[in-house]
Amino acid sequence: MSQANWSVGEVAARCGVNVSALHFYEKKGLIRSWRSLGNQRRYKSDVLRRISVIKAAQKMGISLEEIKQAFTTLPESRTPTAKDWELLSTRWRESLNARIEYLQRLRDSLSGCIGCGCLSLKVCPIYNEGDRCGKEGSGPVILDRGPM
Amino acid sequence: MSQANWSVGEVAARCGVNVSALHFYEKKGLIRSWRSLGNQRRYKSDVLRRISVIKAAQKMGISLEEIKQAFTTLPESRTPTAKDWELLSTRWRESLNARIEYLQRLRDSLSGCIGCGCLSLKVCPIYNEGDRCGKEGSGPVILDRGPM
């Protein structure tokens, strides 16, 4: 079983992050700890999952601020369950899908666009935003408002 | 036809970027200009394509430094042709594909991983790196070294 009282160094080693990152996450409100008699941080084992979720979400391109927002949907009173976490992952999977589709559109336009003459011109789907300098207004903007 | 001598303001308006960004790109060596008698920047029209390529590459997640490196493969002596640009786009398409595949693996693992109990444990494909704290060494690391 997992221990009950993790020190910051143990968590850092276990999660493959620096102690400074844990301090940082705590300051940002993404994780919490209580203190030992000697004022050292102690963690419940569910912090491990939080950190792994932070890292996974970052790989998806989700900012710490967004992760923090998502964490506010977790229960305060009890340790989050698998269901609680699954809800998060469901929402993020949607944004991940959107991002993947965006990149796919970008890739598919790329073949035609960078090599051909259209890039930087009026109707290129890759390069086009606020491009109203030509004589007529520009064509559709397919890619510019994609998810970041 | 495109004009021969673009001012910085014209390029900025045409490309939808700020003048300050053009100064910045120039300082970083991504674009070049010559000067008018009154010391103002003047651009050849091929700067438009450069900038659109910069923007497209950024959408793919390519850093300015990498873009600059890629630009060094363009000919110095003549204005780059469609073929020249196509070469760039080919290389980038590969890295874009890699990134897409990485995100797809991430997505496909996500369903099982965040919700289940494995995340933060020894063999989860999403959360796993330098995880040698368990009794045995950890399992394969599927996702951690993916392209950024």
Next chain:
DNA sequence: CTAATACCTAAAGCAAGGTTGAGGTAAAGT
């Protein structure tokens, strides 16, 4: 001719996501 823009340079600032360093306390090994 004059006033409003547009442009110039250099330096500072901003946001994200941390890391590094200084100065000091706590806990653990021998």
Next chain:
DNA sequence: ACTTTACCTCAACCTTGCTTTAGGTATTAG
């Protein structure tokens, strides 16, 4: 007991990709 290692806080620093500000020159519109 003593020394090393782990931990604490706070502040400063780093990188990327720009923007903003300040102080000054050039160009353009009326």
